[in-house]
Amino acid sequence: MQQEREVTIEYKTENTNTTDKSKEQSNLTSLKRRLLLANQRIVKTPRVKLSSSDSEYQNHLKIYASSGKFPIRISHRLCQICQIIKPVDDIVMLTDEVEKLFILLFALFRKKVIVEATVRLYRQPALYTCYSHFGETSSEILKMFGVTTAVGIFRARQRKVSQIVKFANHMSGKLIEEGRILNFAYLFMLQYPEASVSSCKFRTFSEAVVGPMIKAEDIPIERTIECHTIETEQIIPKCFRQPRKQRLENEEEGYSSSMLRIIKQEPLNLPATCTPSFQNEYDSSSSVLFQTPIQCCYCLEIREKENMVYIAKTRYRLNQWGEQLGEEFSDRVKSNVINYMCRKHFSPIDFNPRGRLRRAAIPNVVPPPEIHMFKIEGDDFVKVKEEELRDGADEDVEIDIEN
Known part of the structure; x- marks a missing residue:
């Protein structure tokens, strides 16, 4: 060579x-x-001529040198529900909490993920899933509630509804009411009804939501049989009968006894208003100076900031507290620039896991109602003590079966 x-x-x-x-x-x-x-x-x-692809590559390098971000286009993503890599056109990014909640409930009931994974995925800012899972979620919602149509969700059994609410509260870390869960599930099925139509094998969308239409001629007719006997005049149809009288106690002739309960509710008495003063910046029980003394807007006591909770003046909270605690207390909260309250005025359920006050929290400052029981004997009222009621409730009844 x-x-x-x-x-x-x-x-x-x-x-x-x-x-x-x-x-x-x-x-x-x-x-x-x-x-x-x-x-x-x-x-x-020799001088090398650059092709069109090389020139595009040079342009990408210039963009990367100026912005610091390499221009890469993502073509595939991983579905976090079924763990399958699919093209970007088949993957959707979820940021709505309601959609994420039902998608993860569907994955949990289908045993595609575990409970710990659903909590972690729900707290992510975005959830990537396939488009096909929306239809599967709609059909799974019907199975979760044990119904066949979307309207039937509101008539689901209490046991199944409470089970779904428990999973939703654990997953989201919030207290969600049963009514809101039912409304969210119904709206989700209205938005994605394709799977419900295919799974329930209904012909139209209205049948999938409301149910199959029943014609008047398909309703069976109840036939009555006439009896021409003497006893027929004494028989009254069940729909016209009066309800049976429920006797709680034995009633003798000329003497009747029953219980009357009177509930006495005292109004909320706010402590006397006074100008906030931080002269006594120490606790009376222990002579320890407060580092950050703060006054409670209800009891007007000065305590450490760690023992207080911030009260945000939202419109919902002011209206709710005005109805429950009175307009005087809501006006006091409105007049103050910044409001703090003692944590002892709230129950542990009113705080979220981060220690902040929940939106629907109400302070336990209303005095408990006083209940007085009276026994009516003839024309007289006899007051019954709580001990007598407890003794009567704890009595055991013995039945002699042999005799």
């Missing part, structure tokens, strides 16, 4: 004639050759 030899051009410079140097330099620039210094020799290399 013949060895390829590298063709080089050597330029010898002579000090005799300076004009020759200028001519050689002009010739080099006119030829526009690319020079490569290798082994102390000037090697002539």
